[in-house]
Amino acid sequence: MKFYNRESELAELGKLYEQANDTARMTVITGRRRVGKTMLALEFARGHRSLYLFVSKKSESLLCDEYIEEIRKAFEIPVYGEFRHFRDVFALLLDLAKKERFTLILDEFQEFYAINPAVYSEIQHLWDVTKSKCKMNLICIGSVYSLMHRIFEEAKEPLFGRADRILLLRPFSIRNIQTVLRDHGKNDLKTLFDCYALTGGLPKYLEILASNGAFSYDEMLNFMLNEHSPFINEGKNLLVEEFGREYGTYFSILELIASGKTARTEIESILEIHAGAYLARLEQDYGIISRRKPINARPNARLLKYFINDNFLNFWFRFIFRNRSAVETGNFSYVREIIDRDYATWSGLMLERFFHELFAAGGNFNVIGSYWEKGNQNEIDLVAVNDLKKRLTVAEIKMNKTRINLDALKKKAEKLLDSYKGYEVTFLALGLEDAADYLEEGR
Secondary structure, rough: OOOOOOHHHHHHHHHHHHOOOOOEEEEEEEEOOOOOOOHHHHHHHOOEEEEEEEEOOHHHHHHHHHHHHHHHHHHHOOOOOOOOOOOHHHHHHHHHHOOOOEEEEOOOHHHHHHHHHHHHHHHHHHHHHEEEEEEEEEEEOOOOOHHHHHHHHHHOOOOOOOOOOEOOOOOHHHHHHHHHHHHHHHHHHHHHHHHHHHOOOOOOOOOOOHOOOOOOOHHHHHHOOOOOOOOOOOOHHHHHHHHHHHHHHHHHHHHHOOOOOOOHHHHHHHOOOOHHHHHHHHHHHHHOEEEOOOOOOOOOOOOOOEEEOOHHHHHHHHOOOHHHHHOOOOOOOHHHHHHHHHHHHHHHHHHHHHHHHHHHHHHHOOEEEEEEHEEEEEEEEEEEEEEEOOOEEEEEEEEOOHOOOOOHHHHHHHHHHHOOOOOEEEEEOOOOOOHHHHHHOOO
């Protein structure tokens, strides 16, 4: 699949590369696995001198042997002596950068924690001493969110404050997904929405589906649900390393959230644990969940729900992990029946997220959220506020918009409107067919 999007990231990397002509620059690219971090760095590095080094899980001395061979090839120079420590390899590269500007890409940078944690302080010392004298454009890529946050953003860590930029790479937007689909001959809203719901816009997933000609609902599920599918164990492969030995508890919490148990009290009641610390780590350390409050709620309000940020992980925990016994016995037809039965309900929540993202992309509102009252009463799918122009949009969202009663919606919004006196209010019934207007609006 060709390279899509990332114009702003490429522009930022270009600025830093130009600045590296005067003094070395360090950039961090992070984000969840499969989001396209390596592809972005390699796309940027095309056309100028660069060196790509992957930090694999092997001994430091073996890594150094591999890196020295890459340096010999990239710079066409003889390298003498024995290199057993990364600090010596890095010192060599800094010396080379005194003579010419180049980009050094260190991929899976967090893996040095397992190989030799001292590498980070060694890099820090060499960087501080040499930065002003060389022209290195250093890009550090990492997929384990918690470790990359720790390495570069915790004050006690040696590389704290060294990065000139930290780029958090996000999945493709709905419009980006639409561009990919159009390039593969798919131009209908249903395919766009299903692809958004099932992949979350992850470039790697889109690439896999594109290479297998699987973009419609049936094609995607037929491909995902078989014993050789790369998606079957994807959630586990992504998160076990993040969570470590306690992954079972984290997975149980995520399964419940994906299944609609979004309140802490519900989670604690079912699992019979104190979930506060787990939820806090899932939100703050791992960035996998977020908390949501009614749009006009006070800061200390207890009307709180949790949701999984990533669409694919939401799907994986809701349908694949939850039915892991059937998956492990290879009974994928059973799992498919469950999905076909429950997809309408699950995708209804995804459709709400779909419109929230479209409204945000339009740039017409400064606050976008949902609304509900105690006991989940008077739930409203979307509330969008423009405080500057005193405009308020209140919307109900359903796949079948004919089932929406605008009079009932106005009734549910009565208490909400007390917080927005003097605002011009628009009530909307939104179905998937209305997405076309908002897609065009943001172009």
